[in-house]
Amino acid sequence: MSTRPAPSRITPPIEPRSLSHRDGDWQQAMRDAITDIDTLFAELSLPQAYKPAARRAAELFGLRVPRSYVRRMQPGAIDDPLLRQVLPLGAETESHPDFVADAVGDNASAAGDGLLHKYHGRALLVTTGACAVHCRYCFRRHFDYAGQHAGGSHTEAAMARIAADDSIAEVLLSGGDPLSLSNARLEAIGRRLDMIDHVQRLRLHTRTAIVLPERIDSGLIEWLAARRARCVVVVHVNHPNELSAATIDALAAMRKTGALLLNQAVLLADINDDVDTQVRLSEALFEAGVMPYYLHLLDRVRGTHHFEVAETDAVALMQTVSGRLPGYLVPKLAREGAGDEAKSVLGIRARPAAAAGRKNPEG
Known part of the structure; x- marks a missing residue:
């Protein structure tokens, strides 16, 4: 766990303004x-x-x-x-034996049509290999997007598999980043999923909304508002300095459609592995109308070892964070393993009041 001072904060406005950019x-x-x-x-x-x-x-x-x-x-x-x-x-x-090309077991679930069905009740569509930003810790930096995506001729096969399996109540649009797709392409996907009655939730996982807020144009807002299934948008903010005024405006526009906004982050060495940064991040997200959801331990993908924070340090960090925030602002510390039935959530035990330095009877 880092003891360095937290970087200076970019303070977001309390009242987001309306979107000012043009479609396109x-x-x-x-x-x-x-x-x-x-x-x-x-x-x-x-x-x-x-x-x-x-x-x-x-x-x-x-x-x-x-x-x-x-x-x-x-x-x-x-x-x-x-x-x-x-x-x-x-x-x-550098090569490290414990860091591999497919740390989360995507390949074992891939059938060539871009649909990954690893967890009960949920299926993930790899909609594209494109992304607005190449994060250096990306867990799919070695993924075979050319052979495993739900575009082109693969779309029909992926939709048919979803329609045939009534256990699938939620479909996740991922990639790459689904917001790299045009509004027309998203509309085609959304229309097909709207026709499958047992799909009750549609979840978008996106980093683009954060690093390229221009993407949240009126066409995308209309797309979110028009969906039959309840929409959940999971954004990816690792540090409070990422929440620019334009990004906050984009988040507000999505929230007004009725979509639920959640954040999942990755715990990264010398970037956000200190208490002050994690506290400020949760508070800034809440100001922006986004609920902290997951804080992931690093997926052990080849080429990313320098970002790893040891699990013991991560637990100690979040134990301290949990003493400074109400429970609803503390993201779940989680790890994803290849072949697991679900993500593993790491338990954080409350410290005695004296050790925590203050009483927090409300949790």
Whole structure:
């Protein structure tokens, strides 16, 4: 568990403003994303000594980061908590025996049509391999998107499997990132799922809504509002500095459709593995109308070992966090393992009042 000072906060406004961008702006922003190491270093005035290793790591897993996300970073700060999530590092090229290509067992559930059915009552559609940002800790950085996605000719097979299995009450749209798809493509998927009566919930997992808030345009808002099934949007915020004013506006627009907004984060060494950052994150999410949901231990994917926080340290961290927040703002600390029937939620025991430093009788 890190003892370093938490980075400075970008304070979000209490009252979100209305969306100001035009439909289609997000597609241009996607095209304008930084994909070149030299450009990223120039934009942020980063120390040149890190550039050779960044180039080597980017050859294994390419760089992609929206410019609006880069503008939230502190120029010249190689340890900026947002930069650390997207900057290729030499550590990614190192081999560790416990870090593998498929840490969560996706391949064992794949049938070639993009539908992953690992957990009872829920099925996941890999809608696309595209994403607005390449997070360096991505658990699908080695996934075979070319052979395993629910696009093109695979769509019919995936929908037929969902329709034939009435145990599937919830469908998750994932990827990549489903919000990399056009509104027209999302509408085609949504229409098909609306026709399957036993699908009662539709869940979107997205990082794009956070790093590229332009994506939340009026067409997407109409899509969310029009669905028969109840919509749940699970966003991915790891650090309070990611909650820019534009992002908060986008979250507010989605919430007004009636969608439930949840957050799941990943616990990352030297980025958010300190008490103050976790407390500020939960409080900032709540201000933005998003409920903390999961805090994941790192999936042990090849090339990501430098992000790992030991389980004992993670439990100790969240035990302290639970003493500073009401229970509904404490995300569940979880780990996902290949072949498990569900995520493993790690229990956090309350400390005695004297050890916690204060009484918290309301929980």
